[in-house]
Amino acid sequence: MLDAKLLEILACPACRGPVTPDADHQWLYCASCRLKYRVKDDIPIMLVDEAEKLADDEQPPAGGDGKGEMH
Numbered sequence: 001m002l003d004a005k006l007l008e009i010l011a012c013p014a015c016r017g018p019v020t021p022d023a024d025h026q027w028l029y030c031a032s033c034r035l036k037y038r039v040k041d042d043i044p045i046m047l048v049d050e051a052e053k054l055a056d057d058e059q060p061p062a063g064g065d066g067k068g069e070m071h
């Protein structure tokens, strides 16, 4: 699992927006860019080149983990 403090400082490298982890903390999603970043051995790979595009029917996870809603 990723550290909550780490999650707070992580940002999407493309838009500098917040990223949201999925339940298993295997991916970090950027809803704005519709990209997801792999988490490998608890280390997020925050590189646009390594990111995967979300499928058209794939929804990034909603926040709601106490971090507060994004604007």
Ligand SMILES: [Zn+2]
Pocket: 012, 013, 014, 015, 016, 017, 030, 031, 032, 033, 034
């Ligand atoms: Zn982004």
